[in-house]
Amino acid sequence: MPTAKNLILTILLLLGLVYTPQADAQFENLKELFTFYPNRKAVERDSTLYPSKFIAAPVVSYSPETDFAFGIGAKYLFKFAGSGDETRVSNMPITFQYTLNSQYFLYSGFEIFTNQEKWVIEGNILFQNYPRLYYGIGNGTPESAEEVYNYNQLLIEPIFLKQAFLRHLFVGAGIRYNHIYNTDFEEDGLIATEQLDGFDGSTSVGVEVAALYDSRDVILNASSGWYLEFTHGKYGEFLGGTNKFNLTRIDLRHFLKVSKKNNDVLGFQFVGRTVRNNQPFSEYSFLGSSEIMRGYREGRFIDRDLVAAQAEYRKNFKDSRIGAVVFVGAGDVYRNIDEFQFSSLKPSYGVGVRYKLDESENLNIRLDWGFGRGTNELYLGIAEAF
Numbered sequence: 001m002p003t004a005k006n007l008i009l010t011i012l013l014l015l016g017l018v019y020t021p022q023a024d025a026q027f028e029n030l031k032e033l034f035t036f037y038p039n040r041k042a043v044e045r046d047s048t049l050y051p052s053k054f055i056a057a058p059v060v061s062y063s064p065e066t067d068f069a070f071g072i073g074a075k076y077l078f079k080f081a082g083s084g085d086e087t088r089v090s091n092m093p094i095t096f097q098y099t100l101n102s103q104y105f106l107y108s109g110f111e112i113f114t115n116q117e118k119w120v121i122e123g124n125i126l127f128q129n130y131p132r133l134y135y136g137i138g139n140g141t142p143e144s145a146e147e148v149y150n151y152n153q154l155l156i157e158p159i160f161l162k163q164a165f166l167r168h169l170f171v172g173a174g175i176r177y178n179h180i181y182n183t184d185f186e187e188d189g190l191i192a193t194e195q196l197d198g199f200d201g202s203t204s205v206g207v208e209v210a211a212l213y214d215s216r217d218v219i220l221n222a223s224s225g226w227y228l229e230f231t232h233g234k235y236g237e238f239l240g241g242t243n244k245f246n247l248t249r250i251d252l253r254h255f256l257k258v259s260k261k262n263n264d265v266l267g268f269q270f271v272g273r274t275v276r277n278n279q280p281f282s283e284y285s286f287l288g289s290s291e292i293m294r295g296y297r298e299g300r301f302i303d304r305d306l307v308a309a310q311a312e313y314r315k316n317f318k319d320s321r322i323g324a325v326v327f328v329g330a331g332d333v334y335r336n337i338d339e340f341q342f343s344s345l346k347p348s349y350g351v352g353v354r355y356k357l358d359e360s361e362n363l364n365i366r367l368d369w370g371f372g373r374g375t376n377e378l379y380l381g382i383a384e385a386f
Contacts, residue, residue, distance in 0.1 A: 038052045054074060058073075073094075075094075077091060087113050108126075149183070152182040155178045177203075180202050206236070233248075266311070291385045310386075325368070
């Protein structure tokens with residue numbers, strides 16, 4: 001029986017072989033079945049309004065701990081009435097998946113611009129009953145230590161930022177609520193033996209200060225500009241919080257066009273994360289994801305601090321919806337960031353295929369095959385990794 005990876009790669013190969021203008025037209029017709037226009041009638045009456053779109057696509061994935069997962073990935077793209085070209089398109093993604101093991105995952109990471117970008121509202125909403133693989137704490141844990149840790153999670157994190165001083169500079173604050181409950185782990189496993197604070201559930205409640213510089217030309221698939229986000233949160237035993245700790249995060253990105261002769265793009269990203277004091281298990285830094293350090297399962301390595309960087313070359317073929325990427329990166333987790341050494345960084349690299357879901361918004365369906373040290377993973381979704 002073919003593996004899920006082989007099946008997906010075969011489909012992508014066939015997609016590249018059969019791509020024709022006729023197939024392009026057929027895809028447009030198919031896409032319209034999954035595209036909804038909430039303000040269509042209003043746009044017909046007033047052409048100055050932005051035509052909002054709700055674009056959906058089915059998602060199928062597989063992993064040993066979940067079996068097959070089925071769901072939908074969607075993007076809601078819109079502008080408030082009164083916003084023109086000076087205001088970038090707001091983005092509210094929604095991802096829902098349900099697995100054959102009766103697990104679920106509902107997520108939205110949103111970025112909303114008010115008129116003339118006077119305010120930015122961003123954040124995350126996550127509700128899931130999903131397994132995580134655990135190997136122990138540290139950046140040298142063995143593969144043989146693997147165990148499955150199940151839990152329910154509710155994460156709510158809205159951040160409100162006001163334009164300040166510069167066109168693309170925003171400052172503000174927000175709150176973050178992260179509730180872990182209904183934990184289930186092996187009775188004689190590492191988690192039960194180590195009993196880290198919060199191993200059997202926790203609630204993190206914190207107030208965050210934030211600064212954002214965002215000059216990207218397009219939010220979903222930038223070809224130029226800078227993005228720098230800094231947040232620092234203080235968490236305490238109020239409103240149901242169980243732990244006192246500090247959490248600091250930084251996310252730096254830069255995009256540039258490679259040549260005037262084509263639309264190829266080179267993107268860079270650096271991510272840093274540190275947590276201090278009495279943090280619960282759920283607030284440690286987890287290496288590996290579909291966004292950075294692709295190729296590693298999320299949480300393959302865990303510790304207090306995380307440093308990671310990546311570069312990605314995005315190839316856009318002329319007169320075609322199909323694109324390709326190559327990416328390379330490195331990163332690691334540490335008990336303390338002063339343990340950082342270039343020689344010990346873990347590698348991440350891979351290739352990907354893109355299919356233009358919406359040309360006007362430069363929105364892609366992406367499939368990446370990432371490799372790490374002795375591991376590899378496939379990722380399927382809507383929009384770029386960063």
